[in-house]
Amino acid sequence: MSLSFLRPRRAVASEAGTEFSPIAVEARTEAPPPGIDPDTSKTWLRRALPILAAHRVIFGISLGLSFVGLVFQVMIPNLLNHAISNSIEAHTVPLAHYVWWIVGLGVAAGISGYIARLFLYETAYDIEYDLRTIIYEHLTKMSFGFYDRVQSGQLISRANSDIRSVQMYLTFGPLILVQCSMAIVAFGFMLSINVPLAFVAMATMPLVYWAGLRMRNAMFPISWIIQARLADVATIVDENVNGVRVVKSFAAEETQLRALADAAKRLEWGYVKDADLRSRFAPLVQNLPQAGLALVLLFGGWMVIHGTLGIGAILAFNSYLMMLQAPFMMLGMLIMMGQRAAASAERIYEILDEQPTVIDAPDAIDLLDCQGDIRFSHVDFAYDPEAERLVLADVDLHIAPGETVAIVGRTGSGKSTVARLLTRFYDVRHGSVEIDGHDVRTLSQASLRANVGVVLDEPFLFSVSVRDNIAYGRPSATDADIERAARAAGAHEFISHLADGYDTVVGERGYTLSGGQRQRIAIARTLLVNPPIMVLDDATSAIDVQVEQAIHAGLREHMVGRTTVIIAHRLSTISLADRVVLLDSQRVVADGTHAELLASTPLYAEVLAQAAEFEAGHDGESDAGIPDVLHVAEAASGAVR
Ligand SMILES: Nc1ncnc2c1ncn2[C@@H]1O[C@H](COP(=O)(O)OP(=O)(O)OP(=O)(O)O)[C@@H](O)[C@H]1O
Numbered sequence: 275m276s277l278s279f280l281r282p283r284r285a286v287a288s289e290a291g292t293e294f295s296p297i298a299v300e301a302r303t304e305a306p307p308p309g310i311d312p313d314t315s316k317t318w319l320r321r322a323l324p325i326l327a328a329h330r331v332i333f334g335i336s337l338g339l340s341f342v343g344l345v346f347q348v349m350i351p352n353l354l355n356h357a358i359s360n361s362i363e364a365h366t367v368p369l370a371h372y373v374w375w376i377v378g379l380g381v382a383a384g385i386s387g388y389i390a391r392l393f394l395y396e397t398a399y400d401i402e403y404d405l406r407t408i409i410y411e412h413l414t415k416m417s418f419g420f421y422d423r424v425q426s427g428q429l430i431s432r433a434n435s436d437i438r439s440v441q442m443y444l445t446f447g448p449l450i451l452v453q454c455s456m457a458i459v460a461f462g463f464m465l466s467i468n469v470p471l472a473f474v475a476m477a478t479m480p481l482v483y484w485a486g487l488r489m490r491n492a493m494f495p496i497s498w499i500i501q502a503r504l505a506d507v508a509t510i511v512d513e514n515v516n517g518v519r520v521v522k523s524f525a526a527e528e529t530q531l532r533a534l535a536d537a538a539k540r541l542e543w544g545y546v547k548d549a550d551l552r553s554r555f556a557p558l559v560q561n562l563p564q565a566g567l568a569l570v571l572l573f574g575g576w577m578v579i580h581g582t583l584g585i586g587a588i589l590a591f592n593s594y595l596m597m598l599q600a601p602f603m604m605l606g607m608l609i610m611m612g613q614r615a616a617a618s619a620e621r622i623y624e625i626l627d628e629q630p631t632v633i634d635a636p637d638a639i640d641l642l643d644c645q646g647d648i649r650f651s652h653v654d655f656a657y658d659p660e661a662e663r664l665v666l667a668d669v670d671l672h673i674a675p676g677e678t679v680a681i682v683g684r685t686g687s688g689k690s691t692v693a694r695l696l697t698r699f700y701d702v703r704h705g706s707v708e709i710d711g712h713d714v715r716t717l718s719q720a721s722l723r724a725n726v727g728v729v730l731d732e733p734f735l736f737s738v739s740v741r742d743n744i745a746y747g748r749p750s751a752t753d754a755d756i757e758r759a760a761r762a763a764g765a766h767e768f769i770s771h772l773a774d775g776y777d778t779v780v781g782e783r784g785y786t787l788s789g790g791q792r793q794r795i796a797i798a799r800t801l802l803v804n805p806p807i808m809v810l811d812d813a814t815s816a817i818d819v820q821v822e823q824a825i826h827a828g829l830r831e832h833m834v835g836r837t838t839v840i841i842a843h844r845l846s847t848i849s850l851a852d853r854v855v856l857l858d859s860q861r862v863v864a865d866g867t868h869a870e871l872l873a874s875t876p877l878y879a880e881v882l883a884q885a886a887e888f889e890a891g892h893d894g895e896s897d898a899g900i901p902d903v904l905h906v907a908e909a910a911s912g913a914v915r
């Protein structure tokens with residue numbers, strides 16, 4: 275088996291010219307959407323204008339056509355009026371003339387309505403797409419510190435329901451305004467038919483508006499409550515699905531069920547309240563037009579009887595009144611939508627206005643032809659920038675190219691933190707982390723992370739095939755490469771026994787595999803990228819010792835030239851390293867070979883012994899590790915004594 279692909283690449287620059295080419299990036303098919311206006315002093319609507327402006331053409335056509343369609347509609351009652359007076363009563367114009375006009379206008383209104391609606395929805399979904407892309411692109415730029423703080427449920431709800439309410443307002447708001455402007459046109463027609471009657475007919479409109487306003491005021495808080503309670507129910511369901519293993523192992527199904535029932539009950543209360551308000555206002559709102567109609571009939575009828583008005587006018591007024599209800603009602607709705615959209619926009623902007631803390635310097639260079647020299651100089655670090663207590667304080671560490679170094683320390687001593695600083699997941703507070711003499715802050719993150727491969731102890735797998743999981747960092751890898759990486763990671767054998775081999779789709783987060791199997795796939799995934807610097811952070815903790823030895827034998831054979839950092843508790847793993855670095859109380863307390871540390875530093879033996887006790891107590895699989903463990907425990911007790 276040729277494992278030459280496992281040798282670190284040294285020729286990135288010569289292969290790809292002077293440019294660094296990221297491995298897993300494919301060009302996007304569409305131009306990126308415009309972002310929101312970054313000026314936080316502007317109102318939310320003005321900040322969103324660039325997004326709306328990007329779709330101004332189809333949006334403009336849509337609004338224009340809906341206006342035209344409405345004008346056509348408004349013309350029809352007027353024609354009806356003329357038809358009744360000129361054709362039915364006076365017989366001066368043939369009836370067919372009006373019939374054709376009305377049919378023609380109806381068809382024209384229908385067609386323009388169709389196009390207007392189509393374009394309106396297209397605009398709405400374009401805006402939704404843009405907002406979602408903007409948020410998602412922003413999220414991908416955010417640093418680890420941001421994800422440590424936020425709740426994923428919050429992010430998901432902001433990326434869904436909040437986008438919806440902003441999108442609704444941006445697209446349907448202008449449409450409602452267009453419809454209201456139709457009211458003015460309709461009023462103009464009414465004035466042209468009969469001025470006093472036009473005012474009589476409009477008398478109930480303020481009432482309709484008032485009723486709409488009252489309904490909005492009453493329903494607005496309830497709709498908020500419903501939104502919030504829906505989110506509560508969703509959170510409980512989400513936690514039950516994702517945390518089902520914990521729930522079941524504590525036999526807590528009943529408790530969870532009760533929590534869900536409570537949340538559902540509270541949601542139900544909101545819905546019932548909402549229905550109650552709706553049923554109270556709906557009859558009022560629906561019957562106000564009848565009052566208007568009665569007024570028109572009273573005054574119009576009186577005028578018809580006295581011969582000052584044609585009977586058709588009453589019919590026309592009736593149609594206009596019906597037409598006017600909706601815009602006036604919707605005006606109230608528009609205000610409600612506006613309030614909700616403003617709140618949602620604030621929630622979205624809150625994410626978008628948060629700037630990533632770890633960003634490429636404007637003059638960042640690509641890490642090319644990486645030799646694998648690592649240097650920590652006087653590094654101070656804490657996860658919370660404000661925290662007084664440091665996680666690492668004045669850490670100095672040099673790892674020469676090609677060296678294999680184990681980092682050892684008690685749990686919580688900052689071992690993983692060292693790995694995270696090396697890949698610049700976080701920035702140091704003081705001091706510097708350098709690779710090949712370049713401060714990592716001067717390098718592009720993409721090139722840095724392509725050169726430093728990290729395997730974490732809790733490997734996250736995607737719900738795709740085993741093959742695609744392994745090829746995650748190098749999608750163009752051939753099947754042969756993938757298999758070789760899997761073999762080197764000790765994963766080939768169990769993968770071939772899976773139902774569909776490399777095509778087996780793993781369950782969510784890889785839960786259909788054992789912990790050790792997941793770890794091996796994660797190792798293969800990093801091996802395939804073949805970085806010149808590799809960090810194994812407890813990457814073999816769930817793999818039994820024999821298999822681990824085989825993996826490390828393969829790695830050691832081909833580690834030549836590669837700088838490797840092993841974070842481990844097991845002696846068998848640590849013994850692979852040329853050098854051991856002991857972390858404690860925020861700093862490096864010892865640095866040397868395993869034998870040197872065992873002889874010189876009692877703490878080292880103590881840490882190893884603790885790890886060994888843990889292994890012996892918790893890991894039944896690792897029989898082969900026991901002799902080591904006993905040896906260390908003895909050494910430890912000797913050293914401590
Ligand atoms: N994302 C984080 N945000 C805030 N504090 C953190 C974070 N990750 C770790 N810490 C804290 O930093 C300290 C060092 O953590 P680190 O994960 O580096 O320990 P470790 O040596 O890798 O431990 P273990 O052996 O258990 O993996 C711990 O006190 C921990 O509580």
Ligand SMILES: [Mg+2]
Nearest residue numbers: 689690811812
């Ligand atoms: Mg750790």
